[in-house]
Every structure is written in structure tokens, then in C-alpha cells.
Amino acid sequence: MENEHYNFIKVWILAIISLCYCYYISSKLPKGIFKLFSLTPIFIFFLYLPLTISSVHLVGITAFFLSWLANFKLLLFCFDQPPLSPPPSNLFHFISLASLPIKLKQKTPSQNKSKPPQISILFAIKVIILALLYHCYSYKQNLHKNVVLAMYGAHVYIELELNLALAAIPARAMFGLEIEPQFNEPYLTTSLQDFWGRRWNLMVTSILRPTVYYTMRRISTRLVGSRWTSLPAIITVFVVSGLMHELMYYYVTRVAPTWEMTWFFILHGVAVAVEVLVKKVVPVKMRLHPVVSGAWAIGFHVVTAVWLFLPLLMRNGVDEKAIGEYCKLMDLLKGFLGTCLRSMQSFLFLGLTFWAGSVLVGHVSEWPAEHVALSTSSLGV
Known part of the structure; x- marks a missing residue:
């Protein structure tokens, strides 16, 4: 476990150094092919880094943050697109935006003050x-x-x-x-489109939208017209998402893909496209109530997840490995807390001893001289 922590720290140090290169070197190049060429080694390097870690939790975090999110953000960076363009004036802001699952927002005066609690x-x-x-x-x-x-x-x-x-x-x-x-509380969803577009893992949504969805819409406009252009774009987004999830799962298990993960997302992509198609054709008054459509969306998720998604966690022992890592972490925390508690008890005992000694010395120093002489004579001194 200690070796895993060392590898994890080393990976992220290398990632930060790589992002410094992106900030100081690649950002100075013109957008397009030259910047893309300069960042290609970083793309490959970020795909390799998770392979040096075997812990389920650590490799999952690293693969998602670097191999997926950071690479997609840097791909947008090649063409001067947000969130990394224009580059922040602060290097640490750039590293945070590139490597962490965050998206900046502007704080508005109308923001609800009671929401944070x-x-x-x-x-x-x-x-x-x-x-x-x-x-x-x-x-x-x-x-x-x-x-x-x-x-x-x-x-x-x-x-x-x-x-x-x-x-x-x-x-x-x-x-x-x-x-x-x-x-955004996905269990309150009102439809599949609402679930994937406005509630579930919005960081991925915000990355796939400019990299895949908008690009595919521009391409499909020439083929199917502007009215239906969103349908192939939606399915393409889910295909890419499925492939990336397949890659994440490979990092965790290191076994050949069975493509069930990809088919799970393709199935959801088709379902979302059908839902969008129905909304375009059916008048608003004839649509299902949000409670009904939300229940249908949750039911669809449950059925497809039990069929294609969740069994993968049990098939290759990912669940047992994750639970084992949690138990080790809990044992480590218990040991750490026990050590801290024992240290606090020792400091408390020493503090009380010092305080009692100080009080005793203070009282002795305040005794009259005849009391001190009497005490010493009684001791035979």
C-alpha cells in the first residue's frame, strides 16, 4: 500500500510538470496543428500514467482526471477553446483547471444564500x-x-x-x-435527457459537449438537416463516453474489454435520441408528466445497469478489491486516531503534572518562614 501511495504521488508530480510544459511552451504556439503536435506526447503520457498504479481508488481517480478530463481539456486547448483558453495568468490556476474535475462559474447576486448549508x-x-x-x-x-x-x-x-x-x-x-x-441530485431526474444532460457527472457533460457534440452537429447538419442534427450528435457522444468508460474500466481491471460498458452507453444514447425525437414530434400537452417520465428514466437505468454495468464490478473482483482497500484505509485511520489519542493523553498527563507541580511550588513559596522551618525540623533536617 505504501508503494502505491508513492507511485500515486510520483504520477501526479509528473503530471504537474507536464502541465507546466503546456502552460509555458505549448500556450505560446498558434492554435491548430502546431499546438496539437506539441501536445501529442502529453496525450500519450497521460494515457500511460494510470498504468503505473494498481489501487482501484487511486487508479480510478488518476485515469479519470488525467487520461479523460485533462486530455479532453488539452484537446480543446489546441484550438483555443475553454476552459484552458485563454490561459489563466496564474500557473496554479491553469494546473487546477486542467487536472481537476472543476469548471469555473460566475457568482451572481441572486445566488441563493441558504443553499450551501x-x-x-x-x-x-x-x-x-x-x-x-x-x-x-x-x-x-x-x-x-x-x-x-x-x-x-x-x-x-x-x-x-x-x-x-x-x-x-x-x-x-x-x-x-x-x-x-x-x-445535481440525479435521483430527482424527470427524463433520460435531464439525467445525462443536467444532473449526472456534469463535468463530463461539459467536456463532451464542445469536443464531440458540437463537432458532430456541424458535420451532421449537411447530412440530415438542422432539424434532426442533434440525434446523430447525441448517439456519437454516448459512443465516445462508452469507449472512455471502457478505458477507465481497463485501467482498473487490466483485462481485455468485453464491450458491455460501451453497449450500456450506446443503449442509453439511442434511448435519449428517441426521447428527443418524441419531444420534437409530440405536442407539449400530450407528453408524459415529469413524475412519470422520471420514474421511467430511473427504471430504465436500473434495468440496464443490472444487465450490463454492475455485473462487471463483480466479474473481475473489482468490488472485493475496493472493499479491501477501504478496510485497509479504515485500519490505517483507526491506528492513526489511536496514536493521536494516546499522544493527547500523554500530553494531558504531562500538562496536569506540570500544573500540579507549579501550584505546589507556588504554595510552598508562599508559606511563612516559621512554617518552612517547622516542616524541615519535622523531617529531621
């Missing part, structure tokens, strides 16, 4: 639920397979949201950056 409460609730899920895994051999899969589904959502939120804290704390939320 609500988010904090929800965050705490999700942490508790995640801890309870890990505790329940000790008894999963006594649970039905579908119950375990449901637990894994909740686990994937909560842990992903918490990890992305925690990753954004340094940029918010050190630089005072206003960050857009990465999730």
Missing part, C-alpha cells in the same frame, strides 16, 4: 450512507444478488460524487475559485 447536510448524509454500505458488505454473502447490485449502484453514485466534490476543495480553498457542482 443544504449541500453540506446532503454531503454528510451521503458520507454516512457510504459508510453504512461498506459496513453492510460484511454480510453480503447473506443477501440476494440483486440487493448487492443495488448497493453497488448506490455506492458508485455516492463515491463518485464525493470524490469529485473533495477534489474540487483545494481549488476552492487555495484560490477562491467558484466551482460549478459536478452532480
Whole structure:
């Protein structure tokens, strides 16, 4: 485990050095082929770096942040597109925007002041639920397979949201950056389009939209016309997302892909395209109520996830490995907290001893001289 932590730190040091090159060298080149050529080694390097880590959690974070998000952001950077263009005046801002799952937002005067406490409460609730899920895994051999899969589904959502939120804290704390939320309570979705476009993993949505969706719309406009141009663009986005998820899964398992992950996203892409098509054809008054369409969307997610997505976690032992890493982390934290508690007890004992000695010396120094003489004579001195 210590070796994994060392590799993790080394990988991120190399990533930061690479981003310094992007900031100081590549940013000075004109957009287009020259900048793309200068960044090609970085693309390849970021694809390689996760292969040096084997921990499920650490490789998952590294692969998602560098191999997917950072590479896509740098691809946009090649053509002077946000979020890295124009380059921030501060190097650390550039590194944060490139390597972390964050997107800046402008703070408006109408921003709801009561929302942060609500988010904090929800965050705490999700942490508790995640801890309870890990505790329940000790008894999963006594649970039905579908119950375990449901637990894994909740686990994937909560842990992903918490990890992305925690990753954004340094940029918010050190630089005072206003960050857009990465999730928007996906369980409140009203449709598949609402789920994928406005609620689930919005960082990926904000990256795939300019890199894939807009590009495909421009291409498909010539083929199918402006009215239907969004349909092939939507399906293409989900195909790319499926391939990237397949790559993320390969980093974690290091086994040949079975493409079930890709088919999961292709199926959802087709479903979203059909939903958009229906909305274009069916009048607003004849559409399903948001509660009904939301329930259908959640049901569709559950069925397809149980069919194609979640079984992959059990097939290659990813679940057991992740649970084992969590147990090791908990043991490490317990040992650390125990050491801290023992140290505090020792310091408290020494402090009380010093205080008692000081009080005693103070009282002795205040005794009259005859009392001191009497005390010493009684001791035979």
C-alpha cells in the first residue's frame, strides 16, 4: 500500500510538470496543428500514467482526471477553446483547471444564500450512507444478488460524487475559485435527457459537449438537416463516453474489454435520441408528466445497469478489491486516531503534572518562614 501511495504521488508530480510544459511552451504556439503536435506526447503520457498504479481508488481517480478530463481539456486547448483558453495568468490556476474535475462559474447576486448549508447536510448524509454500505458488505454473502447490485449502484453514485466534490476543495480553498457542482441530485431526474444532460457527472457533460457534440452537429447538419442534427450528435457522444468508460474500466481491471460498458452507453444514447425525437414530434400537452417520465428514466437505468454495468464490478473482483482497500484505509485511520489519542493523553498527563507541580511550588513559596522551618525540623533536617 505504501508503494502505491508513492507511485500515486510520483504520477501526479509528473503530471504537474507536464502541465507546466503546456502552460509555458505549448500556450505560446498558434492554435491548430502546431499546438496539437506539441501536445501529442502529453496525450500519450497521460494515457500511460494510470498504468503505473494498481489501487482501484487511486487508479480510478488518476485515469479519470488525467487520461479523460485533462486530455479532453488539452484537446480543446489546441484550438483555443475553454476552459484552458485563454490561459489563466496564474500557473496554479491553469494546473487546477486542467487536472481537476472543476469548471469555473460566475457568482451572481441572486445566488441563493441558504443553499450551501443544504449541500453540506446532503454531503454528510451521503458520507454516512457510504459508510453504512461498506459496513453492510460484511454480510453480503447473506443477501440476494440483486440487493448487492443495488448497493453497488448506490455506492458508485455516492463515491463518485464525493470524490469529485473533495477534489474540487483545494481549488476552492487555495484560490477562491467558484466551482460549478459536478452532480445535481440525479435521483430527482424527470427524463433520460435531464439525467445525462443536467444532473449526472456534469463535468463530463461539459467536456463532451464542445469536443464531440458540437463537432458532430456541424458535420451532421449537411447530412440530415438542422432539424434532426442533434440525434446523430447525441448517439456519437454516448459512443465516445462508452469507449472512455471502457478505458477507465481497463485501467482498473487490466483485462481485455468485453464491450458491455460501451453497449450500456450506446443503449442509453439511442434511448435519449428517441426521447428527443418524441419531444420534437409530440405536442407539449400530450407528453408524459415529469413524475412519470422520471420514474421511467430511473427504471430504465436500473434495468440496464443490472444487465450490463454492475455485473462487471463483480466479474473481475473489482468490488472485493475496493472493499479491501477501504478496510485497509479504515485500519490505517483507526491506528492513526489511536496514536493521536494516546499522544493527547500523554500530553494531558504531562500538562496536569506540570500544573500540579507549579501550584505546589507556588504554595510552598508562599508559606511563612516559621512554617518552612517547622516542616524541615519535622523531617529531621
